[in-house]
Amino acid sequence: MTGFASIFERFRREGQIWLSRLGNLFLSLVNLYRLRTKRRRFLARAILKRRELKIALDQTHLIQCKSILSFSTIRNEIDRLPHFLKHYRLLGVDHFLIVANNCTDGSVEYLKEQPDVSIWVTDRSYKASRFGVDWLTWLQIRFGHKHWTLTVDADELLIYPHYEHRPLAALTQWLDRSGQTSLQAMMLDMYPKGEIGTQQECDLNNPLKTLRWFDSGNYSFQIQQPMKNLWIQGGPRARQFFESDPQRSPTLNKIPLVKWNRRFAYVNSTHSALPRRLNQSYGVNGDERISGVLLHTKFLDSIVKKSQEEKLRKEHFNNSELYNDYYDALIKNPDLWTHTSVEFQDWKQLERLGLISSGGWA
């Protein structure tokens, strides 16, 4: 009798285990289906929003099958554009596809003179276009398919291991061979020494001459389900502006470089993408994958004036009211520098500090 009972007990237990496994499988399938629906919704949005874009300069015939393409949305970035283009041309970007949203400072006119730029203009809402992502998704559907694509803002300068000697073509070829389709590159907020709005000798040809400093080790890392994307927070903005509510501090993880397929879509700016394997370019077994950083040149002295404008425009956050304090703090012309700030030297320094990794690319 006891024998029978124990056999019964065993079957019951195993049955439970299998049932929970089945349940988990079902849940993960539901999740995958949801993500698929989400991705397709983004693609549909992008296709609908294509009518908001008007082409101002079309040089897309210059794109060849192995070209590395850069996609950006800009608004009044005349200060940063020369250095932006210079930086990425040096890295070997072959063509820039730029959406200019409500530009009034001559950015469009400047870009029209460039030999490797195609421009679309729009006066519609940046926020309603998922912060420009819908527009770019449409351009990526049209032009990005099967290309290595870089999606960056005008204030983001990509740096990766060996970037001085090895252009993007070398990196992407190596990523291809390693079977990796995306590159993780967190934002590194660069700031000057002293009040950000009153910097002497601000050299627009190289914003990094003024913005030389960064925080080297105050970041928090989480993996978010169900997209398995990273959530990195921290840096000078977190400690200065979001000290009492770190949860709301800006997201720093980015996936700017992707071997694109027209069925891909960025979800939340370039912080995460679908399908979710694009988010998983980190090692989970103690191993280190390759990664870079986006040097974030937001804190040029124009930020103080811009913040006044952005506070009124309410185009940058989903619930903008919550970020009024942030803009107020920026308008007050703060100093982000502390004696623990680190001065930027090169990518090797960033690797030593543990911010990036060359992940086997010797």
Next chain:
Amino acid sequence: MTVGIVMLVHADFDRAAQIARHWVDGGCPVVIHIDKKVSDAKVSSFKATLADIDEIKFSERHKCEWGMWGLVAATQDASELLLQSFPNVRHVYLSSGSCIPLRPVQELVAYLDAHADTDFIESATIEDVTWTVDGLEEERFTLRFPFSWRKQRRLFDRYVSLQRRLRVKRKLPFKMQPHIGSQWWCLTRETLEGVLKDPLRGKYDKFFSRVWIPDESYFQTLSRTHSRKIESRSLTLSKFDFQGKPHIFYDDHLQLLRRSDCFVARKIWSGADKLYETFLRSPEDALTIAEPQPEKIDRLFSKATERRVKGRHGLVMQSRIPNDMWRHGKSCREYAVFEGFDSLFEDFIPWLKRTTELRVHGHLFNQDIVEFADGETMFKGGMSNSKHLRDYDPTGFLRNLIWNARDEHQAFQFGPQDNQSIHWEFATDPNACVAMITGAWLIDGFRKGLPFEELRKTAAKHQKIESTHRDALQSGYANAKSRIWTLAEFLEAPAENLSLVMNDISPGLGRQITEAPKMVDLTGFGAFVQNLKNEGMNPFVLGDFRQDDGREVSEKPARKPYLVR
């Protein structure tokens, strides 16, 4: 006599043409094999660019799939053509379109002249080989592999497991042991002719055409029977990463390659203009017959592979998020946690700083503010003393703290009055060294002279917290090096105990201490404890603390500093 080059090409034809011309300029005839998969238009334009040179010939084209027989067939045909067309060739060097000669061609010729009857071919028996990455060693020979590993991966794997289940074992058509080694070799005419004109070649070819990666075993095995003298190494510098694909050389490897004294290196990135420009220049210096020394490059690549596979212990960053922190490092180096010491000793923190080289923080997890060492408001790495930022990610906070000052040995104070969210974290960290005096926090309450009612409440709370924490440190999950005393136990021999702790933190540290910290005045503490007991509390964390113990301590010259051995 000279060296003939067999060149296998499948892409980057401009570079291949450049290299071929370089070999011919150095006096070496070249036979090129072009992959059959390349379009005819590309082939004819490539042939046209080299049409002006008689010393370059093109062999019959085969389909070259990685790991398949095509590569060997291509090599056989090209070698036959080379030996036939150029009778003055004594050595044949197998190379590819992305190989680059690092030293002047004449130096290679001179080196091979000095080793006229030597075959340079890496060839080792399977048992001695550790570099295979696919888990197939002897089975490379005993199973059949008709499917492509790259394109038909699933079929490949299924067929392998099917054969394993059926216990398929092919017989070798020869008596000798199979050998494997680098695909890139340099053989003498005699050996190569021996292999190619072997009467049993048909049988061998049939066997090897079903072997996995035959290009790493065909010549390596057969040359063993035909060679007079084998030097088991490759003259081509070629390194593989952990996925089994070759490391690529870029412009920034220039100095490293130059100093390696290797003859040929692969693989070179086709865009590495500086490398091509430097190494394909005609030689200016006098020729040397130095031996190749690839060790430096070996080190660079093995370090890179280690970084890729194991990562940096105790680091969490955007491309390293271990899901099993225990195995891959909760922290990057050892650190010390003191619990209760700053309550028992008046000047414990300054004393510890004076007498040791530790970086001594206060209560990092204080409920109000982070007490960094020396009262700093910011710590290395831009860490702020805000409790909100710390409590947002306490684990990350501790990990960052240890990582940011990893050149220092750090210590911090901890107690039941602090934020407890971290306590399991260091209890399970093998890098942590915890010294704990339970109940010592009561001394703070005693000295502050708080209202008894209030004190009684917090004491009960803290006692509960502390015993939970002590249980964690003593549990089976704990990995920290810990020493735990009750206050009564500790007071039995403070000097010895302190020195034990110091030696735990760093061996020999106990002996360096010449000055002892000053203990607080415990006069009346025994009565205070008795009072708590009388009120119905059981301060068990204090240990067996009797009233007269307190008196005893105060009567004896406790205030006089004593020496710690």
